[in-house]
Amino acid sequence: MSSAAVVVTSEEDLARDRIRSDRPGSRGAHSRGLRANISRWVLYLLLFLFAAWYLAPIYILLVTSLKGSSEITLDKMWALPTSFDLGSFAAAWKALSPNFINSLLLAIPAAVISSILGSVNGYVLAKWKFRGSELVFTLILFGMFIPYQAILIPLTQVMSDIGLYGSLQGLILVHVIYGIPITTLIFRNYYAAIPTELLEAAKVDGAGFFRIYRSILLPLSASGFVVVLIWQFNSVWNDFLFAVTLIPNQVNWPVTVALNNLSGSFVATWNVQMAGALIAATPTLLIFIILGRYFIRGLLAGSLKG
Amino acid sequence: MRLTRDRVISLLVIAPSILAVAVFVYGLIIWTGYISTVKWDTLRPDYTPVGLGNYASIFANNRFLIDIRNTVVFTICFIAASLTIGLLLANMIDRRIRGEGIFRSIIVFPMAVSFIVTGVVWKWILSPGQDAAHPQGINQLFGLDPTRNRWLTDAHVVYIGPDSPVYQVLHSIGLGFLTSPNIGVPIAMLSIVLAAVWQMSGFVMILYLAGLRAIPEDLKEAARVDGASEFRIFRHVVFPLLTPITLSAMIILGHISLKIYDLTVAMSMSGPGFATDTPALFMWQTTFRDGLFGRGAAVAIIMLALVAIVVVPYLIWNRRQEVEA
8 A cells, every 4th residue: 555545534434433423323423322422522531621720821812911110020920911911912923023024934935945846846756756766766765754963063154155045035945955854755645646647658659758747647636636735834933943043134034033032031921922922823824724624734754655 | 660669758757856856855865964963063074084983972962862852751651652642532533422523624624734733732732831840731731730730841850769669670680771861751752752653643643544444344344243342343353453554653653753843833942941842953054053063963864774774674675565465
């Protein structure tokens, strides 16, 4: 079984099971009785406890950021605000908006370029295998596990040498290069699931490399692109290490670096820091809420390789 | 010859990516390795060879030894907690519960947030404000005594003390080194683990859930017909089938914990007495703050070696599995 099949199957299994559970006469229906009822209660109790743990940071973010500066005392930090005050968001946005825009200017092009590269790489490694292509693929994959500290020192040298140190373009380049392993992996596994006979037939009809890509692969690639775009947008948006090392100038900082700086400062009050954290998290959270299943598919694709 | 022309095109298309990875991954790793053997200890590059001098000096530095201890503690606690919680949640979600989609989203959403945001919020929960000696936050929520529960600002390291019988025994059998504070558990690190598990356990849950649902129902049904209890079915039928997922999750979590950086930067930096210091932070400060590029490169190479020990066998195993399949 090809690896892409594993990924796709798991995604379908997740959905299929939900449907099955709604059907009457499934296992849930005939497991009545007191013991079953008690274990059901314990199950929900545990789930709610875990949910409370996962949601606690969101709660504290919201209540703190909605408080006015007079209300943010530590002894009342878990209490709801007595009145809604959006002043903290205005202040946080004033402090972070240039960096927020930097992050957009960084993450969108990086995600788009990465996906295109990943797509053609995946096409070659899945459908135009050459001698040693499996070894090349494994060697590329290693690149997504390395601690970036192991390349950071010479990387700063290279970036200064080519005049891109400190610039957003330079950071885009870096994210595109170090994104090659994961984007190639996802697309390669994705394309491996497309029957090769389809391509052979097109070849017989005289279609060439690009023609096959355009007329067969690309039309089937939409969800693959969504998965990879989300994955790359997320990792670039959330990156801190490359940005803090390669961008010394505050003007060009992405929002993660600016937020870390804001939260460490004594100037911004707590409600402003929390509002800033919420602002910095909003784009990726929105994507998760709207396109959650593609996000989850990316998580699965990035790990289940075998 | 149409086919050969396409073959050439296909190689030309992938060549830039191969070249980029060759130069920026492998080339720069080799270059870092070289820097780790030269003097370079100011802002200006200085390529005077010093052999393994940089490695000797970082291993002579107690901060680095503490970092190794912290990494081991973090890795073990982080992996154990994430796997346990992930597996538990996946099994609960798999029990045909109401509102499955909502619970799943609540468990996974932290994956969409950056370590910086996670760190900023959890720091605020565990140790808000400037009064490090009496942190409010979570203590206030549960009515705990802030002078005794310091969380992130707790400098204590739990280790085997000199007055204990275990200490005597270990020293008498020549294992006295195990009683060093450098083998202990720094309490503040557990707060970082809490935040990291909050962020990553949903990922493990999703992996296990996908695995659970790929197991054919007939297999479990057959065991049920034989009269096996649900626990025995899980122990002897389900869990063995999840082994590849457990392994993948361990590798992925393990390599994350070996290079953890953003989270500790946002939460506590080095922490009290380097209780939350990590090799990644040590590398960054040594290199880019103190200008000791040679030593920073040596730390980086050791980090790479640790990750490679974990990841390379996994990659080879993984590729072999796919070729066999």
